[in-house]
Amino acid sequence: MTAKEYLNRVRRQYYVVKRAEEELTAIKADILSLKASSMTEHVSGTKESDLADKYIRLERYFDTVTAEWDKLIDMRIEAKAMIRTLPDETQQAVLYARYINCGRWEDIAAGMNYSWKHIFRLHGKALQSFAAIHQSALDN
Incomplete structure (x- = not known):
């Protein structure tokens, strides 16, 4: 795996x-609208249990989201530690901004007061440094 592929895993996990x-927010909104509509209807049946089932499923989905967050946090901790080993702090800043903070190139360039072209040059050098230092970890 290349340095860029490794770091892009963190960026993709964020998304x-x-x-x-x-999706969780949309599901919550749907359940709340179901609850509101069921409160206005006075039909006997299993509406209460249907709603309870939906809440249980919502909790399961919430657990899934929490697991994805845990995975992202672990990936970020590992990637941050690896980025910090780069000797050049500017290269560290570029990789951190791009892959940990999921920054857009134009925002990174503006934030660091560099041109896009220079940011891309720094990024390329940072990836080379990252790969040279962490080649054994990238090969696994």
């Missing part, structure tokens, strides 16, 4: 978590 959180 997995965000999508799962968005």
Whole structure:
């Protein structure tokens, strides 16, 4: 695996978590609208148990989101430790901004007061340094 592939795993996991959180929010909203509609209807039946079942399923989905968060936190801790071993602090900052904070290139360039071109050059050098230092970990 390359340094970029390794670091992109962290970035992708962030988006997995965000999508799962968005789905969880949508499911909560759907359940709340079901609850509101069931309160206005006075029909006998199993509406209460159906709603309880949905809450149980929501809890299971919440557990899934929590597991994805745990995975992201573990990945970030490992990647941060590896990034900190780079001797150049500017290269560390570029990798941290891109892969840990999931920054966009234009935001990273503006935040560091560099041109895009220079950020890409720094990024390339940072990946080379990262790969040289952590080659054995990347090979596993």
